[in-house]
Amino acid sequence: MTKQEAIYKYALRLGDDALILGHRLSELCSRGPILEEDLALTNISLDLIGRTQALFIYAASIEGKGKTEDDLAYRRSENNYGNHLITEQPNGDFAHTIARQLFISSFEYLFYSELEKSKDETLSAIAKKTNKEIKYHMQHASDWTIRLGDGTNESHKRMQNAINDLWMFTGELFEMDEIDAQLLPEGISVDLIPLKTNWNNYIKTVLTEATLKVPEDGYMQTGSRKGIHTENLGHILSEMQYLQRAYPDAKW
């Protein structure tokens, strides 16, 4: 794979992560437990869709086939999507939404802090901008994890369940494939292996304060970077891409 191809795929799948999680959060509009929270979740969704747009514009420009960011979002099928499996998991109850956000945002904070140093100027600039937002997402998810974990018996139980349910999707966040490996010596991609310890420590700190248990590492789900997804993604895309697919000649 040429360097350009590798950067294209790298930017694309980072965009996929943001797009699919942003989509999931957008499903919650008018469905929050309280109006303030409805707005907070919409806000995170907006940040993520904005990040998607920046990454897809960059990916499309590198690919050089005259595609737009919307072609990349709305005209690919699920096995061409590279988002992590955890981003496509259903919102579930509010505890699941928060657990998913906690795992992802704390990972993203570490990841984008490193990507800020990328030798690829565009990726570095996107990372700088997005990391300010991620800090807030991470804080928001951590605060709620603690509140729910240390709230009522019911909220404690629900929060622990959500943590347990989603744990098997966290291993994948630290997987490296040939694209990461190819761009690493160039100083473009992020080495994920060293992030794992910091991530584990952060999660442990939050869960401990939340009076929750850190799950044992069992089997970790994998496959998304190869385009093998859970059944969720197909449904997300069929909804998200509906108008673009039904009216292929239309401009929106």
Added chain:
Amino acid sequence: MHNEHSDTHFQTRIDNGEHIEAKDYMPENYRKHLIRQMSQHAHSEVIGMQPEGNWITRAPSLRAKQILLAKIQDEGGHGLYLYSAAETLGVSRVEFIQQLQSGKAKYSSIFNYPALNWADVGAIGWLVDGAAIVNQVSLQRTSYGPYSRAMVRICKEESFHQRQGYEIMAKMMKGTKDQQAMAQDAMNRWWWPALMMFGPHDTDSPHSSDAVKWKIKRETNDELRQKFIDKTIPQAELIGLTVPDDKIKLDEKTGHYKIGPINWDEFYRVIAGNGPCNKQRLDHHIKFHEEGSWVRDAAVAYKQKHSTKELQTV
């Protein structure tokens, strides 16, 4: 029961164009009228998130999705400002929400219509927010201070809502045959309900007279409706949309458009609860409110635990 002197004094302040503030004397009926109107306004912002929310996950471009998300987020924010402003009258948000869910409080009937195709998102922004703006601009001069200030804040955001809606319609009218048909279909369905948003004709309006005397309402239903009609018909024509009313005529002398008769039977039917989505909108609100109760309980429990812990260590 009223203290005559205070009522007279109150009316003098109103007539002098003063703002009434939360702690000021106000006649009980003035307070009641405001509580009803402001909570209805707040509920409308919140229930109004649903029809547009119906299209968020199907928004056809990344840009459209962001604009729509931001717009709906604004509406939720308007709900928050208005609940806070209404709480200054001595009713809590929890009570307001109970009144909404029990059906005691109303919200704008326009949101009992369904958003059926993507152009509905355009039509809602253009026509529904467009109608709301006419009303809200007028309410910036309403006599109750907290309400007036909330309106000033809200109006700043509303013009973006109207513009983004019109932009969607304009884009679709420039698009494929299918898109044009969607836009016209949305226009056909939203035009009359948007006109009904201003309420009954002045001659049949039950609340108007006191509200005008107290300067809660600064212009009448028909005056506001006419403003909306006059500004909207040329906008429709400009992008090639047909207004679904074959009686429309521009009165050359007054410069105002005359329209055909509004179907008030439909208006009263929807207000009475028999619109296409009345039940759906309330059920949705109740469902997610109830599903969120354990979260709100947890937040309260956490706060209590931690404030008592702090007290113990002091």
